[in-house]
Amino acid sequence: MPFEITEQLIEQITGLILNQDDEALLKLLENEHHADIAEVLEDLNLEEATYIIKLLDSDLTSEILMEMDEDDREKILQNLSEKEIAKELDELDTDDAADMIAELPEDRQQKVISNIEDKEHKADIQELLKYDENSAGGLMAKELVKVYDNWNVLKCVREMRAQAEFVTRVHSIYVVNENNQLEGRLSLKDLLTTSTKTPISEVYIPKVDYVNVHDSAEDVARVMQKYDLEAIPVVDDNMHLLGRITIDDIVDVIKEEADKDYQMAAGISQDIEADDTLWQHSRARLPWLFLGLFGGVGAAAIMGGFEEMINKHAVLFFFTPLIGAMAGNVGVQASAIIVQSIANSDLKGSIANRLFKEFSLAMVNGLALSIILFSFTWFWKKEILTSLAISISLFVVIIVAGIIGTFIPLFLHKQKIDPAIATGPFITTSNDIFGILIYFSIAKMLLGI
Known part of the structure; x- marks a missing residue:
C-alpha cells in the first residue's frame, strides 16, 4: 500500500513529540522509507522536524535531509551544530555531502569540514567544492x-x-x-x-x-x-x-532545467517556488510584465496612428485582438519547436533551411485560416474589401510571426543566450506589435484611407 500523509498521522507524530515519547516515535517511523519521512518532516514545524532528525540515526537522517526541499533542509541545518552536520555528512556519498556543505554559509562550511572524522572523505569533499556546481565536477561522486x-x-x-x-x-x-x-x-x-x-x-x-x-x-x-x-x-x-x-544526479539536472525553461516560457525570470516570499515573486515576474505593458502601449500607439481609418471601418477594431492573438500563438509555437530541438540536441540543417520550412508551414496554415476568416467576415458584413483586408492581414501576420518565432531562438542560441526566453512574453509581445502594424498597414492600402 503506498505511503500517504494524513492529518491523523501528523497529529499522532506531533503528539508523540510533545510528550517526548521517543520509543513510540521510533517504532512508528522504523519501517518507513527515508523519502516518506522527509515528506512528513516538511509538514511539521521547524522544531518538530529538528527533533526527529536528532532522534533518528545519522545513516537514516542523512538520506532524509537529501530528500527534503532545499529551503526546508537549510532551516533544519541552522538548528544543528557543526559536529551534528559533520556526522550527517560522514554517512553521505561525496557528491551529496559537497552539495549539503555548499548550502551552508561560508563561515560554517570550514567549521563543519573540520569536524568530519574520515580524512579521505573530507579531502574528497573539499576537492568537489572547487568545481562549478553546474559542471561535471560539481555533479560527480568520488566513490567508484x-x-x-x-x-x-x-x-x-x-x-x-x-x-x-x-x-x-x-x-x-x-x-x-x-x-x-x-x-x-x-x-x-x-x-x-x-x-x-x-x-x-x-x-x-x-x-x-x-x-x-x-x-x-x-x-x-x-x-x-x-x-x-x-x-x-x-x-x-x-x-x-x-x-x-x-543517473539520479542527471534526473535532478533535467528536472531543474525543465522547471527553469517552463517558468521562463511563462514570463518568470528566475527560479522561484510557490512558497517563496511576495518580494521574490514580484521580482521574478515584473520584468516580463513591464515588457508586456510596453508592448501594449506600443500597440495602442500604432492603433492611434490609424484612428481615422478605424472610425470609418469600425469592424477592423473588432478583429484587432484576433490578429494580435494569432501572431503571438504562431510565434510561440514556432519558437517552442526550435527550443525543444536545441534542448534535445537534434536541431539539424542550416538556419536558412529552418526558416524556409517554417515559411512553408506558415503559408499552408495561414492560407487555411485566412480562407475561413474571409468567409466569416464576408457572411457577416458583406464587404469584399474589408473581408480581404482582414484575411490577407492574417495570412501575412502568420507568416511573419512564424519566421520571427523561428529566427529569434536560433539567433539567441548562436549568441550563447538561453533560447528559452524566446518562448515567453518576448515573442508574444513582439509579434503582437508587428501583427497590429501589419494589420492596419494592409487595411490602409486596400481600403485606400
Whole structure:
C-alpha cells in the first residue's frame, strides 16, 4: 500500500513529540522509507522536524535531509551544530555531502569540514567544492570501483570487494593504468567466466563513454541520455579518472532545467517556488510584465496612428485582438519547436533551411485560416474589401510571426543566450506589435484611407 500523509498521522507524530515519547516515535517511523519521512518532516514545524532528525540515526537522517526541499533542509541545518552536520555528512556519498556543505554559509562550511572524522572523505569533499556546481565536477561522486590493467582477475575480484563496501551502487567497473588514466571498462560477465589468472588487460573493454570534469551539466545529461547510461566516468584533460556521475544526479539536472525553461516560457525570470516570499515573486515576474505593458502601449500607439481609418471601418477594431492573438500563438509555437530541438540536441540543417520550412508551414496554415476568416467576415458584413483586408492581414501576420518565432531562438542560441526566453512574453509581445502594424498597414492600402 503506498505511503500517504494524513492529518491523523501528523497529529499522532506531533503528539508523540510533545510528550517526548521517543520509543513510540521510533517504532512508528522504523519501517518507513527515508523519502516518506522527509515528506512528513516538511509538514511539521521547524522544531518538530529538528527533533526527529536528532532522534533518528545519522545513516537514516542523512538520506532524509537529501530528500527534503532545499529551503526546508537549510532551516533544519541552522538548528544543528557543526559536529551534528559533520556526522550527517560522514554517512553521505561525496557528491551529496559537497552539495549539503555548499548550502551552508561560508563561515560554517570550514567549521563543519573540520569536524568530519574520515580524512579521505573530507579531502574528497573539499576537492568537489572547487568545481562549478553546474559542471561535471560539481555533479560527480568520488566513490567508484576501479581496477588496474596490470592486475589479474583474482586480484581484481579481491580489490573490488574491498572498494564496493564504500559504494552505494556498483554500476560499472572502470579500468585504469598505473597513472590512473582511464583505459576502459570491465564486464562483470567476463570477469565471472574468465580464469582467475587471466590479466585484466586481456579482458577489459577499451571502448568507454566519459565526460570531462569541466563539461556542463547539460552536456553530461545529453551524453547519458543519448547512450542510455546509468553512470558515466569523469576525467580531466589528461584522462585521469576523477569520479563518476550516476543517473539520479542527471534526473535532478533535467528536472531543474525543465522547471527553469517552463517558468521562463511563462514570463518568470528566475527560479522561484510557490512558497517563496511576495518580494521574490514580484521580482521574478515584473520584468516580463513591464515588457508586456510596453508592448501594449506600443500597440495602442500604432492603433492611434490609424484612428481615422478605424472610425470609418469600425469592424477592423473588432478583429484587432484576433490578429494580435494569432501572431503571438504562431510565434510561440514556432519558437517552442526550435527550443525543444536545441534542448534535445537534434536541431539539424542550416538556419536558412529552418526558416524556409517554417515559411512553408506558415503559408499552408495561414492560407487555411485566412480562407475561413474571409468567409466569416464576408457572411457577416458583406464587404469584399474589408473581408480581404482582414484575411490577407492574417495570412501575412502568420507568416511573419512564424519566421520571427523561428529566427529569434536560433539567433539567441548562436549568441550563447538561453533560447528559452524566446518562448515567453518576448515573442508574444513582439509579434503582437508587428501583427497590429501589419494589420492596419494592409487595411490602409486596400481600403485606400
